[in-house]
Amino acid sequence: MGRWWWAALLRRPQAGPAGSRGRLRAGPMAKERQELVLREWAALLEQLRRVATARVADAGDALRAGELAPPPGSHAERDYLWALEAYEAAGRLLDDAADLPDLAAAVVLAERAVERLEAAHARLAGQRPPAAKRRCSYNPLHAPARREQKQDGRRGRRARFGPREAAAERWPACESCHRDLLAGRPPDVLPALVRVRVSRRRTAPVLVPYLAVPRQFSPWAASACGAYGDAVPGFVLRGGHRREARP
Template sequence: MSTDVKRLVTVLAPLLLAALTTTPVRAADGDAPSAGQRIAEALRTSPVYVDEAYADAVPPSRQRELAERIRPTGLPIKVVLTPLTKGDAFDGDSDVLAGVVRDRLADQRELILITTDGEFPDSLNGYEWPSDAHQAEDAVDAVGFLDELRDAGLAELTAKAVELVAEGKGTERYDEAMKDLNDAAPAREPEPGEPGDSRWWLWPLAAVPALALAVLATRALVRSRKAAPAVPQLVFATARAADETELRRRAEAEVLALGEATQAAGVSTTPGLQQALDAYAAAGRVLDEARDVPDLAGALALVQEGRDALAGSPGLPLCFFNPLHGRAALRTGWRPLGRRDRLDVAVCQDCADALRDRRAPEVLTERAGDGRTVPYFELPAGRSVWSATGYGSLMPLLDGFTSRRARGR
């Protein structure tokens, strides 16, 4: 944990606690709201947010047209068109942008979000919570493969994305677009080893590397299609693939952001402010003492509890099997191996699908005392606060953390 974060955790929290008995906590005069907060506030008055950088591509008149196109659908569609570059408020990652916006709109249980893409400025990404009921991800992905929109501008692409999301057949449209793309591929000369080719002797030399490249390309395509989970939240979508150093950096940013949010909250209008402050202080301590990924995930989980307390409308906790999957989509019964009792756990949609299909969900692992790597929840509850609380599924994480510290464990 950086020195600045330590100072903020140790100095800011007591000041905020003292302020509870005197005057409402407010941001310092002149402090600008964070990028995520600014976007969320704008989305509360209009379903379309367009950064000034895109004002020429999507002028106010087109923004109003998009808003008018969204309203009749009756769907909770929000559009965020903002440039994304490495090192910006969202680190150039649309998943982070979507997670932050979702977090700032935590009081809105259902949300469909259409955003710009960090890697391809002329592309869009789709997200949906609490599940992909309207196939938003596939619907928005399909837009980029439609011949009719080959030379379309950002406004036209966004309008089509809204149309396909409202249609509710995103997966079908995506499959159709990909089929048309494959059918439109130009004819080619026979490859070595194919009927009609006289270069049969080249086949063994060409086949092996070509097959290897095909496998790698297919794997990359599948991975890119599945990289954005159905329930991205905060930084969890990108954190899943990040190494521990990157995850720690992102956790520090989220702890700081929670501190800013608690500082800006008003005492009289935020009943959960004390709980949020407790979560903020706990997240700072966990981050400071974090030894591995499960600890960093715990810091992020505490941040989520703090933000829920500020919003006054706590939702489901993070996914029980792997909190880096993000906020859970539903609760379900699950029986641990070797036990007769069933646990009521909160799971993301991917893990729910795995359980339904009798597949093992992707789990967060931790190193046991004997050196083995095991699912974190298999550790004795007395040794691990994460195992005891299930990152909020089995009991509120802050309660478990506070109780354990009170016992000196």
């Protein structure tokens, strides 16, 4: 499945004739487009579900093999308990997943659980924990995000940016997405399925970048599918991901 395979599906069906402003024409082409969207989405959902299942299983194996009893109140205990919570949340998302970003979050939390387990082991050994992986905000399943640009040592500030450079540095991005942004191309963003109203009684499925889905419909844009922030596992375990209204 090619890169940005779903981008062509974002084109709106042609507007109806004068007098039907604000509505979209229903017809054979619109129906075929909707069926194509759903077929492609279902295929990618199944692929990602297999990946997420494997990642969650790997995290469970790592936690069982690396079981700890760190001193109460220690940094190691906090890391270890967070790892257990993130693993549980990843499993919950795997069970409840309704869209691609849900499964991406399951992958991310499973991987972060293993990272935090390694941090707990390092602390108990008197070592500095390994640096946490920085993930691509445009698609957290991409390669790791590139490092932030270092400051100019002579002046203690960053070099000046043009509009494209500023856009490329706005959020953590992998090398591929960063190059796209610098070139003025759209990055390869993780898609999400939403339904848009095409008439008073009908809606149609549309694939959009997950970052464009409003907060009231999806919690994942704010945390890059759980890649950033430590509150996500608790949010999931409280059922917050299910309470979000679906478009």
